[in-house]
Amino acid sequence: MAEHSVNSEELVTVGRITSVYGIRGWVKVHSYTEPMENILQYSRWWLQNPAANPAKGVSQWQPLEIDAGKRHGKGLIIRIKGVDDRDIAAQFCQRDIAVVGGEMPQLDDGEYYWHQLHGLQVVSTFEGQETRFGEVARLMETGANDVMVVRGGDDGRERLIPYIPGEFITEVDLEAGVITVNWDPEF
Structure with missing residues (x-):
């Protein structure tokens, strides 16, 4: 996978991966978007990197590709591309999801994120x-x-x-x- 980078100031937190779901690598996502399914419309997600160390060149955010996502009960579940094991999926839990703010829809006058x-x-x-x-x-x-x-x-x-x-x-x-x-x- 090619290395990607993004300026942290461009990013807006839109959700969080909370826990694993099932045994095939799916995870639960808590979305901050309204309605919650809107988080699935963003083409590129960035995942908070727990090993971030800017002094050593380790970015605070890393790209995250998903290949499936859907509503499940009162929440959302997603499958991370290339992850099909519960133990591997667990490494992505309790981390924030961000998108580039410029990808967010324009609001009407008087409306704010x-x-x-x-x-x-x-x-x-x-x-x-x-x-x-x-x-x-x-x-x-x-x-x-x-x-x-x-x-x-x-x-x-x-x-x-x-x-x-x-x-x-x-x-x-x-x-x-x-x-x-x-x-x-x-x-």
């Missing part, structure tokens, strides 16, 4: 008072709506802010790296 929001500064303008809440540490699904976990800021607190544009999220400025919210600093 979670990775674009991660790390942005959050500022509240509740009742005309500007309060810095810190940065987006992560986002999570709750069923009703997504929630931003925001840490740091003027008071060092962690806040859970519903990601509801037009209600609590008043502006997202990717270039400035700021999300403006209408959220009471007491919460």
Whole structure:
């Protein structure tokens, strides 16, 4: 197999290989895409390399080819090309899957991928008072709506802010790296 390389900054984590499935080399995949099957549409996957050592020229990511993938129960299973043994497949488990961000579909105005929001500064303008809440540490699904976990800021607190544009999220400025919210600093 020819050696491939990719700049880590171009990659976006879209899932994780969690465990083996069966005895013929299939593995379970937890997809972060919505819907979950969208992860199967990417032509090239990159797998986190546990032996990464940039100082010695060992890349953090290695190419991963799959030759089959499908929904199974409430999740997904895939078969890695050239792997037909459970023990070999186990070596791929508990590792993140990434794709080149440029391969991701373009979104409509006002829509954002979670990775674009991660790390942005959050500022509240509740009742005309500007309060810095810190940065987006992560986002999570709750069923009703997504929630931003925001840490740091003027008071060092962690806040859970519903990601509801037009209600609590008043502006997202990717270039400035700021999300403006209408959220009471007491919460």
